[in-house]
Amino acid sequence: MVIINFKTKDGQVISTEGRKGSLMELARDNNVKGIDGDCGGVCSCATCHIYVAPEDTDKFPTASDIEKDMLEFEDNTTEHSRLACQLEINESLNNITLTVANE
Numbered sequence: 001m002v003i004i005n006f007k008t009k010d011g012q013v014i015s016t017e018g019r020k021g022s023l024m025e026l027a028r029d030n031n032v033k034g035i036d037g038d039c040g041g042v043c044s045c046a047t048c049h050i051y052v053a054p055e056d057t058d059k060f061p062t063a064s065d066i067e068k069d070m071l072e073f074e075d076n077t078t079e080h081s082r083l084a085c086q087l088e089i090n091e092s093l094n095n096i097t098l099t100v101a102n103e
């Protein structure tokens with residue numbers, strides 16, 4: 001099991017445990033506020049927008065052009081933005097804390 005923490009807009013930190021699947025599915029299944037996953041994970045809604053801390057950036061593959069295009073539609077996109085549906089749970093993420101971008 002891998003522990004993934006999600007910090008929501010209201011400052012709560014929700015600890016979740018996952019084995020496989022995407023970070024969006026993990027957050028959605030644990031009712032993390034601000035992660036809705038409206039498109040089901042096909043990279044067409046951006047309701048799974050998260051920020052990855054600079055020191056954790058290397059733990060993820062670089063964003064695809066489709067992911068970058070989707071993030072361009074968001075008002076609050078930064079260089080640390082990612083779409084959680086495009087990121088898979090893996091062992092290297094154990095104990096990571098991700099910040100949810102939306103309320």
Ligand code: FES
Nearest residue numbers: 039043045046085
């Ligand atoms: S769930 Fe829709 S873009 Fe991630």
